[in-house]
Amino acid sequence: MAFKDKLGNISLKFKKNSAAPTLAANDASLLKRFARKWQENPLYSTTLVLVIMIIVQTIALGFDYPSFGAWFSSWGKNWINILRNNASVGIVALGMTFVIISGGIDLAVGSTLVAVGAVMITMINSNTTGVLTSAGITGVPAFIIGIAAALLMGSLIGSVNGFLVARGRIPAFIVTLGTMKICRSVTQNFMQTAGARVPREFRAITNTTIGGEIILPIIYWLVIAALLMLIAKKTPFGRHVYAIGSNERAARLSGINVERVKTLVYVLSGMLVAVATVINVGRIGSMDYASAGSGYEMDAIAAVVVGGTSMSGGKGAILGTVLGMLIIAVMDNLLNLVHVTPFLREAFKGFIVIAAVLLQKKEKAA
């Protein structure tokens, strides 16, 4: 890539400027730099852990197949399952990454999911209670309006969280603990008798098959992850999030509008929850307001933490969260393959979260 070459040239120039390094010294410093990056950047160790887990998982899956093709197809199907089952939590975890890097936390994601689902389903459901249906709007236009309403609801809840954290100066843990309770309870109260089914056609948004497999959720997840990686690394907003998480005072004294950035982080989280809601509702065609999305907050936080993002803010990466999600998912799959009872799987999840943080701590001390 031409762009990258230019970057390389510029950074080369920097090196030339600093007191004429010999070739040997340069090699040594390159090696040293790699060693330091390994310590500084948890992505290296996270990737290593994931690769090891994939190898073990592949072995556990076995090679007892008539042909390579048959083995590969089974292996691939297993992977599509893993990715699809984790896509919506994976998307929520991406928003959580931004929140945690900014120095906050969003416990309300699971409840936001049902509140958003309630709004969307109320708009498009095929019963007489459907707002759009009774107004005579059906089909694709109704779906577009319904999804827009979902995104709006998600960002609305996010902006309330963000406002209370940034302007109200209430700890994020408290704010989102509160909205978590409020969202689910209010939703359940109002949706007691309302229908919860969406028209069959809506489900195409998730369940349309490509090459015989349902892979749309995976595509949504990865496209959003790529987009957010770009935002995190290449936009002023993304850099400001890191700056605020690392040193809020210094960020403010650099002219950054700290309140606005913090609020936007929660809005982003809320919007990504809305995307996850659309995927979930599309997948099963309805929503159980009592149980949907419950535990999402903890699963998302677990993925973020295993992915190497620091709970104290300022450090972390979107890619890390994707890897973290995969590590947890592959382990879950592995436990399934070796017939570990479902009751124990959560324990393993807990174990890996603690182990991941322990590992990162050690790196810091080294």
Place this chain on the structure above:
Amino acid sequence: MNVSMKGIVKSFGANDVLRKVDFSVKGGEICALLGENGAGKSTLMNILGGVLQLDQGQIELDGKAVAFHSPAQSLKAGIAFIHQELNLINDLPVYENMFIGREIKKFGGLIDHKEELRQTRELFAKLDIDINPLAQVESLDASYKQIVEISRALMFNASIIIMDEPTTSLTDPEIERVFDMLRTLKTQNVGVIFISHKLREVMEICDTHVVLRDGVLVASGPVKDTTIAQIARNMVGHDVRTEALAQTAQLDKEILRLENLTQEPHYRNVSLSVHAGEVLGVTGLLGDGRSELFRTVFGDGGKYQGRIILDGKPVHIKSTRQALALGIGYLPRNRKENAIIKDMNILDNGSIVTLKKNTRFGLINRKKQLQDFERQRKELQIKMESPTDMISSLSGGNQQKVVLAKWLAAEPKLLILDNPTQGVDVGAKEEIYDIILRLARQGVAVVVLSNEAQEIIRVCRRALVMYHGDVRAEVSGETMNEANMMRLATGG
């Protein structure tokens, strides 16, 4: 009780902090311990307070040699050290604070609140203190907190009390209250060591004084035999005037003008003006309000009264973002807490202010970002390997230059530098002075806040001296010398 410290020697590595210092204080006497920052006052008191161990010398209490290996030992011997940051627990009532760590217990290990309350009342009556022992410490103002802390020391039978700059955060009536307490202590035959920069207060309350300079005792004796000017001269030494670097430049148009800016309790009625191409110094000692004043100008100080006029237009600055947009740059004091983003690399730290300017289709134009930073790097001679190394890999001086770089990239018309050479070695210091003067030549209005008189003399054409939130005087040319500035800064 009489304390005397004889021939105290203390060094940290190759750095001799105290060289054979003699110091003594008697019961019923208030002794001022004076000196510039780094003169050795704190080290001497930390030795007496048991925080540090002496290398050579001897401490005697009432003629008997003693050795303190911990603050607890020193306290037990009757010496209480009251630090600037008070050691009270805000959420507990006064009387419980009096017994923190030494609670009076009833049978069964429960706290005997009644007895604690009774003893507190008794002591307060004896010392003529008018504080409700049941009040939450949080609800007390700073002077009463200090009084509580002093009485706690007395509750533990302290007979020598060391107070480290007790008045810096107090208003005038509060100071008077603390002084009343000190006068009561005298009648109780308690000795007080009063560390302060405020010479006027020293003249008012102290009986004797001791001046340290570079770890050596340079003057001592009864306060009534000396003057503020004499003490200031002793603190600074003599032959310290270094040649001024600042040139008398042609003054360009007025960039910043403050009219009666007030923010209680930090500063009041401050009026000043800064012109393009000028370096204005603002100096004073701890608690003078200069940092708070210019934080306000940068939109980080909260509500204020008075007018700020920037480039001829009155503005009400409410946020740092607004200040940046108005063309103000601000290098804060305490680099680590206020300026360095430790988890980011050098490039990010050096361009965080201008990220929004260097975007294309919403994405950061990295090439431009690198080019801009490279220009500043050359200009400021920042020594580093790669711009993607972490900021923490640089020395203090180079970190400070990176912070400067981010502001220079924003091309401010007014640049406020608060303690710009804090934690920077001598060589880098001179380089930063050069940068400041070059900026002024380029037409930037620069304000340098500093507590080092030498620094002000070196880079500023004129300077304001603040004392306790008031601008005492403007100095320039002949009047801009250390002794005079020290006199003004100490309230003389």
